[in-house]
Amino acid sequence: MAAVFRVTRNALLKRKNNIDTACGLSRSMASKTPVGFIGLGNMGSPMAKNLLKNGYPIIATDLFPESCKELQDIGAQVVDSPGEVAERADRIITMLPSTPNVLEVYTGPNGILKKVKKGTLLIDSSTIDPAVSKEMAVAAEKMGAVFMDAPVTGGVGAASLAKLSFMVGGVEEEYQAAQELLTCMGANVVYCGQVGTGQAAKICNNMLLAIGMIGTAETMNLGIRLGLDPKLLTKILNMSSGRCWSSDTLQSCPRCHGGGSFSQQLPGWLWDHSDGKGSWSGSEHCHQHEDTHPSGFPRPPDLPSYVLPWLR
Numbered sequence: 001m002a003a004v005f006r007v008t009r010n011a012l013l014k015r016k017n018n019i020d021t022a023c024g025l026s027r028s029m030a031s032k033t034p035v036g037f038i039g040l041g042n043m044g045s046p047m048a049k050n051l052l053k054n055g056y057p058i059i060a061t062d063l064f065p066e067s068c069k070e071l072q073d074i075g076a077q078v079v080d081s082p083g084e085v086a087e088r089a090d091r092i093i094t095m096l097p098s099t100p101n102v103l104e105v106y107t108g109p110n111g112i113l114k115k116v117k118k119g120t121l122l123i124d125s126s127t128i129d130p131a132v133s134k135e136m137a138v139a140a141e142k143m144g145a146v147f148m149d150a151p152v153t154g155g156v157g158a159a160s161l162a163k164l165s166f167m168v169g170g171v172e173e174e175y176q177a178a179q180e181l182l183t184c185m186g187a188n189v190v191y192c193g194q195v196g197t198g199q200a201a202k203i204c205n206n207m208l209l210a211i212g213m214i215g216t217a218e219t220m221n222l223g224i225r226l227g228l229d230p231k232l233l234t235k236i237l238n239m240s241s242g243r244c245w246s247s248d249t250l251q252s253c254p255r256c257h258g259g260g261s262f263s264q265q266l267p268g269w270l271w272d273h274s275d276g277k278g279s280w281s282g283s284e285h286c287h288q289h290e291d292t293h294p295s296g297f298p299r300p301p302d303l304p305s306y307v308l309p310w311l312r
Helices: 002-031 046-054 065-073 082-088 099-107 129-143 154-160 170-184 197-225 230-237 261-265
Strands: 035-040 058-061 091-094 121-124 144-151 164-169 187-195
Touching: 035 046, 035 082, 035 164, 046 058, 046 065, 046 091, 046 154, 058 065, 058 082, 082 091, 091 099, 091 170, 099 129, 121 129, 121 170, 129 144, 129 197, 144 170, 144 197, 164 170, 164 197, 170 187, 187 197, 197 230
Parallel strands: 035 058, 035 091, 091 121, 121 144, 164 187
Antiparallel strands: 144 164
16 A cells, blocks of 8 residues: 555656646746847947847847847847837847937837837836936836836946846836846846836945045045055055055056056046047146156146046
8 A cells, every 4th residue: 555655646746847847948938038138338238148148039229230240140139220129029128328318219219119019028227317217117108018227337347247236126016027137147136116216226326436436536646646656556555444446446547557447438537548658638737648657657637636627
């Protein structure tokens, strides 16, 4: 009797495992339906690549067709307009430079909302005005779609390594569906609240980052004026309590470690790379690269502050 029970129990367990496996495969296949991606710039392109690496078919477009070629070469389907993306995908991510670009992509003549299907999930990872995110959410809801704002932080390096941080605002019931995609591109995905709160969190982060940038620039200025080698000062700062992202990653002093990403991302503010050698620019107080500190680092403007000339 015990032997019969064991055989019956094993058969039932085997059947259950087969059903669970089939259901799992079904769910996996369902989750790999095409994802639309609009905006293939420095951030968007590696983000879309990471979705491809995770098995999601990508339907993509960009204002500049040449931006699509690399993604197309590794398997993405490229179409001509955001509207075409909306016709073919019910999950769409946008990564765009500014508020006007977002408005055009969503509400323009060939925009997403002209062709969007009911039930489509729209995730905007651009950094824009929170009020515009709320407007887009209202417009999407009228079309039966769901809009969420999910701006990112981390920069191009984190985008390439799928280590971005996403700050998500939108209907909480849709957060899990968004999270499924965002975790393929980021190490941190945080739900912030209703639409617009993701953008609010990003703006607060950017404000603190800007303060750190200014503080780092002023610190380097002071150190150089007091005779410190900027590379040595940077080393000391980054082993001390003053260390911050602006000093160790987004270093504003191009000669400190071969040129920081700060100088590459913000030409014409504190540092200008346009001549290929480096010159302080932005006001009448600029000094060309010939006028250098003994360390080889150009002397700062003839002012006690880096920042004041640009605030005038």
